[in-house]
Amino acid sequence: MNWKADAPPRHPWFRGALRGVVGAMAMSGMRQVAVGVGAIERTPPDAVLREGVPRLLESVPEHRRTAAVELAHWGYGATAGAAFALLPARLRRSRLTGPVYGVAAWGLFEAGVAPLLGLAHAHGSRPRERWALLIDHVFFGIVVGAPPEAGVAGSSARGG
Numbered sequence: 001m002n003w004k005a006d007a008p009p010r011h012p013w014f015r016g017a018l019r020g021v022v023g024a025m026a027m028s029g030m031r032q033v034a035v036g037v038g039a040i041e042r043t044p045p046d047a048v049l050r051e052g053v054p055r056l057l058e059s060v061p062e063h064r065r066t067a068a069v070e071l072a073h074w075g076y077g078a079t080a081g082a083a084f085a086l087l088p089a090r091l092r093r094s095r096l097t098g099p100v101y102g103v104a105a106w107g108l109f110e111a112g113v114a115p116l117l118g119l120a121h122a123h124g125s126r127p128r129e130r131w132a133l134l135i136d137h138v139f140f141g142i143v144v145g146a147p148p149e150a151g152v153a154g155s156s157a158r159g160g
Contacts, residue, residue: 098145
């Protein structure tokens with residue numbers, strides 16, 4: 001196999017999707033802590049599936065619904081990560097782009113998706129919950145926005 005370690009990935013969207021899944025998994029852990037300390041009553045993926053599109057969740061056996069909610073969240077993360085990977089390279093090179101992207105995704109959900117689906121959490125003041133969700137979306141953006149070559153040891157030191 002004639003593969004170069006410093007060659008650009010053939011399918012950047014795939015790497016982005018993987019980063020998106022990892023970011024969504026990390027967010028899920030952060031949200032469990034936020035629910036445990038009372039900062040969040042119900043996570044957004046749970047609210048979407050239980051309030052926004054309940055018929056979709058009704059088709060899942062009750063003992064599998066928690067897993068279905070989690071897998072849906074990972075799917076959202078994969079989609080967001082793949083979309084990030086398709087941004088122009090000059091934008092993705094900035095370390096701020098990932099966190100800004102994460103905040104933008106959260107803002108789109110808060111301002112557009114949640115009200116459109118009529119989610120209960122779209123109404124009223126929820127400062128602790130909003131801060132917790134903002135922080136986990138910044139973290140998601142950090143995971144998704146890491147430069148693809150950041151994990152390759154010494155790739156820039158070889159000089160090509």
